[in-house]
Amino acid sequence: MPKTTFEKLKEKVLEIEHISSAIGLLDWDTNVYMPPKSSAFRGQTLATLSALVHEKFLDKNFEKLLMVLKKDFDDNKLPEDQRVFVREIYRTFKKEKKLPSEFVKELSQAVSEGHHLWVEARKTNDFNLFAPQLSKIVDLKRQQARYIGYAASPYDVLLDDFEPGLTSEQASAIFYELKKFLVPFIQKIVGKNKNFDQSLLSGKFDPTKQKELMHIVAAKLGYDLEAGRIDETAHPFMSGMNPYDTRVTTHYLEDNFYFAFGSTVHEVGHALYEQGLLPEHFGTPLGTSVSLGIHESQSRLWENLVGKRLAFWKYFFPVVQEYFPEKYNKGNVDDFYQALNQVQPSLIRIKSDEVTYNMHIIIRFEIEKELIEGSIDVRDLPIIWNSKHKEYLNIDVPNDAQGVLQDVHWSSGLFGYFPTYTLGNLYSAQFFQQAKKEIVNLDELFEKGQFLPLREWLRKAIHQHGKLYTAAELCQKVTGEALNSKYYTQYLEEKFGQLYKL
């Protein structure tokens, strides 16, 4: 039987996805095992494969097949799985086609140079070293928005790359609501002047033991180590190459085992999503995660709502005691739980607590939106950065290295990425609220070390669908409501209200 148009296009899409899988491995290796001298060559290999992906999308034959199916799509003649396929592939194709190859190359070079200068600028605490290149990157990102086209704001275009369908206006409204709650809430907590004993988190923790413990924790949460692995890197990340190869990394600090613990649980949360995608849909939209916001909802649900929960620690504290008896044999789970949940406005996003974290994101969102819309200038970033930290968190930023230069994202051209972190927090609370309704006695299960019921619930409700639904549709379907910050603020109020006796 001759192949159908759909089958032919799917073959071409799978080819692209296998190239992307190879890119995934090259990226993973770059961060984990690549010999240091190889970085320039590696950059060229990655650039070559990325260009190939662009080339494959723009192939005339690819376009012809896609256009035939797009017509069927518009005429409502496709079965549902093909509808989703064509909807998503066309979405990507349209963007790829609008970007001239020369522009893609220019952006990629600017970003590569930008990353390099950012590393230097952060090291030497010299924003001016980075500023001209950042201006160039911002200009190129604005140019990208013009190529793609937009109605309201150029920032919409960039946001759409990470959170398809979400507009700046919607994001602004959500973050505005959240800020209105968070700023006074944080002040209230800080006003209590309550310090949980942070020395409970520090000590001396053998990395080999930590590593063993992390493998046990990951497996306990339902991470399939036969289809993944845990390695060590400076900055933890998750890399999903296919449903049977989804790797996480962590970082072992000798004086604080919780850094590795928390980051492992976070990355395993991401990995469980990838491992929950259906292998038969590999490489197609039905086998791909919905958006970064939904992805982050999974990592943050496990890291925070589960992993910083008393019931979770009722099970894991005795395990940790077994691994580090000198430190914890005399401790108790309640003190440990409190120490873990100390709220304290601080300078560095990735080290901040569950509550103030979102203010870091809101600050970045407000700034990058205005940058892309052209209402503020790169030169003024440090002043704006510092004044927002003072205003929202009552924090003085001592220098740019610990201020506006702390994150890698802008140097890599990732504008529109930050909001997905807080969207993830909002989604995570809304999903978790639903999970608690549908799974009987969830906390009792956690106390007994039973985490698979939650993983199964997430698989059924979210993972297995791939991109069948958009983020908005999925949220509606799973929780019966559109995304809103109510569940998240309720969660914070309840948890930290108890902890801080507000």
Next chain:
Amino acid sequence: MPKTTFEKLKEKVLEIEHISSAIGLLDWDTNVYMPPKSSAFRGQTLATLSALVHEKFLDKNFEKLLMVLKKDFDDNKLPEDQRVFVREIYRTFKKEKKLPSEFVKELSQAVSEGHHLWVEARKTNDFNLFAPQLSKIVDLKRQQARYIGYAASPYDVLLDDFEPGLTSEQASAIFYELKKFLVPFIQKIVGKNKNFDQSLLSGKFDPTKQKELMHIVAAKLGYDLEAGRIDETAHPFMSGMNPYDTRVTTHYLEDNFYFAFGSTVHEVGHALYEQGLLPEHFGTPLGTSVSLGIHESQSRLWENLVGKRLAFWKYFFPVVQEYFPEKYNKGNVDDFYQALNQVQPSLIRIKSDEVTYNMHIIIRFEIEKELIEGSIDVRDLPIIWNSKHKEYLNIDVPNDAQGVLQDVHWSSGLFGYFPTYTLGNLYSAQFFQQAKKEIVNLDELFEKGQFLPLREWLRKAIHQHGKLYTAAELCQKVTGEALNSKYYTQYLEEKFGQLYKL
């Protein structure tokens, strides 16, 4: 300035080479760190990238550029670096073009299935399980030879993939000479009935300590660990992705540290070649090794001529004593050297000693040549295998798992590969003889732990040239003579004559 035809073609070749680099990493990862469940997906990713390479070679534009340069080549109008480039790229292109994509796919599937059946057959000691698929693979390899075309023997075509320019007739002559020497030489040694104390090689060796030692040895031989790394796999190998990323693997046995030691020195020998190629020629023939035979000459030179030499151990035995004092503090280097160089006809090629090793290769060469020429049948392989072992090595083969099924090569379609192992031995002796002439007091340098002079000599004489010379030209240039077995047989006679007092 507009790009020249040469520059345009070079860009396209580099694109292919970067895809090949990615394939290299995928292969490495498959053997080292890939989660077990991912193997089917990995196979598809590899197949996709391999097909891309074929596609890029057959691209019309590629051919057009190449043909313009080929004409200049034929008219003797190219500078030397471009001559080599066009000579080699055209050589590969011609072959790729002659093989229909359908055939490439069929062979790749047959080989993948063949490998799978071979694993099963070896496990269950059942040659018949593997035989039909092996017949199919042999047929396809014969078909490949017909597609490419040949004058004397279809085996010439296959040999040319691994040892460009070498014909079956030349190989037969070389191996015939060698066999005439080896068979009686081995009989003479065996007749001495001399057993060096093999217990000196066994004991209990902490793998962590072995690992540390291997890194020290590798660095001492001049392997740049900033441009490479040492990992552990079941079967050691070297993977050269670019001159700044050339990795080796080894395998630590708890009861015998020399397995890891010898295999590390062997793979480091390969890696030194890759690290000695000039980075500015990456991806072009001038930055690529000459042939498998020349590659193997480097690994075997370091593993055997250097690594099983008394002068080498005068330096390294005290180092080993430091690492494993319980075992070696009372030992002495002479006994250790003898134990290392025990000659004993045995069943398994990869475990055999320096002298009998070549008989294993000669047996395989004789058999595979006749298989491809069609004068013997796959069904009769076990009988032929066993009778040759009896005739040449006076060994009884107890079963096919330890006999004809022991090697992976045929199941992977690698006919014409085995001879390069022994060619490597012959080249290694001829090169080493020259090195000893040109480097003053080489053995004294070794005794002092100075191995860089030899590495530098090899770089200058061999590595840095890439494919500037063919194997035959290189041998002539370096040693003043064509390849011949004289130096190798002299080396064996001298070394083992002393050891066995022949």
